Amino acid sequence: MKPEDVLAKVFGVPAREIDDRTSNRTLPAWDSLGHMTLIVELESTYAVSFSAEETLRMNDLGTIKRVLRERGATW
Amino acid sequence: MVDVKDTAARVVQVGDEHAPALAEFYTAAWGQAVTADGVRRTRATTAAANLVTPGETPPTFLFLLGDRAVGHLGTIPVKFATRGGADAGAHWLKGLWVLPEQQNGPVGFLVLREATRQVGLAMALVVELAARRLFRAHGFSDLGPLPNDLKLLRPERVLRRIDLGAVGLGRFPSWLWASARVVQWPPLAFLGGIKIRFATGLWTFLRGRGARVELGDAFPARAELDRLFDRMRPAIEATVVRDGAYLAHRYGGRREREYLPVPLWVRGELTAFAIVRRPSGAGDPRLRGIRVAVVSELLYPPAEPKLGLAILAATERRASEIGADAILVSASHHAVRPLLRRRGFLPLPGNVHFMVRVPAGGPALPTQFDRFWLTRGDSEADEAF
Numbered sequence: 001m002k003p004e005d006v007l008a009k010v011f012g013v014p015a016r017e018i019d020d021r022t023s024n025r026t027l028p029a030w031d032s033l034g035h036m037t038l039i040v041e042l043e044s045t046y047a048v049s050f051s052a053e054e055t056l057r058m059n060d061l062g063t064i065k066r067v068l069r070e071r072g073a074t075w
Numbered sequence: 076m077v078d079v080k081d082t083a084a085r086v087v088q089v090g091d092e093h094a095p096a097l098a099e100f101y102t103a104a105w106g107q108a109v110t111a112d113g114v115r116r117t118r119a120t121t122a123a124a125n126l127v128t129p130g131e132t133p134p135t136f137l138f139l140l141g142d143r144a145v146g147h148l149g150t151i152p153v154k155f156a157t158r159g160g161a162d163a164g165a166h167w168l169k170g171l172w173v174l175p176e177q178q179n180g181p182v183g184f185l186v187l188r189e190a191t192r193q194v195g196l197a198m199a200l201v202v203e204l205a206a207r208r209l210f211r212a213h214g215f216s217d218l219g220p221l222p223n224d225l226k227l228l229r230p231e232r233v234l235r236r237i238d239l240g241a242v243g244l245g246r247f248p249s250w251l252w253a254s255a256r257v258v259q260w261p262p263l264a265f266l267g268g269i270k271i272r273f274a275t276g277l278w279t280f281l282r283g284r285g286a287r288v289e290l291g292d293a294f295p296a297r298a299e300l301d302r303l304f305d306r307m308r309p310a311i312e313a314t315v316v317r318d319g320a321y322l323a324h325r326y327g328g329r330r331e332r333e334y335l336p337v338p339l340w341v342r343g344e345l346t347a348f349a350i351v352r353r354p355s356g357a358g359d360p361r362l363r364g365i366r367v368a369v370v371s372e373l374l375y376p377p378a379e380p381k382l383g384l385a386i387l388a389a390t391e392r393r394a395s396e397i398g399a400d401a402i403l404v405s406a407s408h409h410a411v412r413p414l415l416r417r418r419g420f421l422p423l424p425g426n427v428h429f430m431v432r433v434p435a436g437g438p439a440l441p442t443q444f445d446r447f448w449l450t451r452g453d454s455e456a457d458e459a460f
Binding site for chain 1 (some may be wrong): 084140177179181182183209212
């Protein structure tokens with residue numbers, strides 16, 4: 001599953017409307033609770049574990065992809 | 076899974092060593108000119124006044140990035156009473172805030188998670204939908220909004236100034252709505268006000284007269300307040316313990332300048348008590364300078380509606396004496412609601428939701444909001460009006 005699809009599933013928006021600039025400032029459903037739901041979903045999907053600093057930085061899809069690659073995740 | 080404790084980003088329960096970070100956060104978040112020494116002094120004061128665990132500072136939680144606080148949650152300790160049960164320690168959670176650059180991230184979630192792990196029985200009065208979702212995710216039940224009821228004491232002045240649409244006046248009775256639209260034209264404001272005064276006065280005379288009592292103006296002794304609360308509590312399923320110690324701590328001392336005590340006496344016995352908060356200088360911008368007094372606290376035995384009517388009448392009188400244009404009551408209990416109608420109060424939409432979380436082994440609480448005795452002064456929610 002691509003990260004775009006994870007975001008689409010968590011926030012209930014079509015994947016085609018999501019790109020690397022999609023962020024917690026552009027999606028109304030991406031609030032504090034939505035962020036934690038997304039983190040848990042990403043950890044489960046890619047079998048990785050994020051540090052606190054990483055979760056703080058992962059506020060847009062571009063950064064999420066970068067952190068996932070650093071963790072060795074593929075999609 | 077994310078763990079925030081062993082890194083530079085972490086949630087901490089505040090100790091004196093975090094006073095500089097807390098002071099900086101208050102300034103950044105709320106524009107308060109606070110120093111680290113001021114924070115330490117306040118912590119010492121609140122520890123001494125802690126009603127649940129005297130001498131202990133009420134828990135405050137910060138999300139720290141290095142030495143900088145970016146998220147905050149404070150608590151107010153109270154004793155909580157349930158019918159037939161022993162009083163339990165509880166905390167109002169208050170001041171959940173995240174600095175703008177970290178909003179919509181994990182900070183609010185993690186600060187609240189740490190707080191719920193530490194405090195046991197927890198309650199909050201919450202407005203924003205996003206915050207309510209966050210509380211629900213941590214096991215809080217949303218029991219609904221605290222009802223608001225307003226009575227116009229100077230209707231002509233209120234009608235001339237108020238933004239009718241913005242305050243939801245469309246929910247008022249049609250005769251009042253129609254009158255209001257016409258009399259907002261200044262020359263007619265006086266006549267419209269008289270009409271409303273007459274209608275409200277007649278209604279109150281016919282339906283809302285209370286018991287014969289003596290109205291005082293001094294803060295009663297703690298023992299008198301204890302006796303009054305002891306008379307109330309058998310009829311209430313769940314409430315903050317509103318005894319003399321609590322009321323004196325919450326509204327007495329230096330706070331008496333903004334809070335007016337309204338005691339009612341019958342043959343030397345305190346039979347009902349209320350606290351009226353003076354209209355704030357700034358207030359809600361939608362009110363356009365209208366002065367609204369708030370009933371922060373209301374105590375009377377729920378089985379005695381005549382006393383309830385009398386204490387409501389006394390709060391209206393006291394509010395008029397201090398120049399209020401209107402008076403607001405926010406009260407949850409089912410016994411109070413019909414009395415407000417009988418006194419000519421009009422319902423406004425509620426927006427402050429009561430959230431409660433009972434830990435494993437905690438007291439059994441009612442699931443219906445109107446079984447709780449809550450008023451606007453709880454969790455210091457009267458500051459927001």
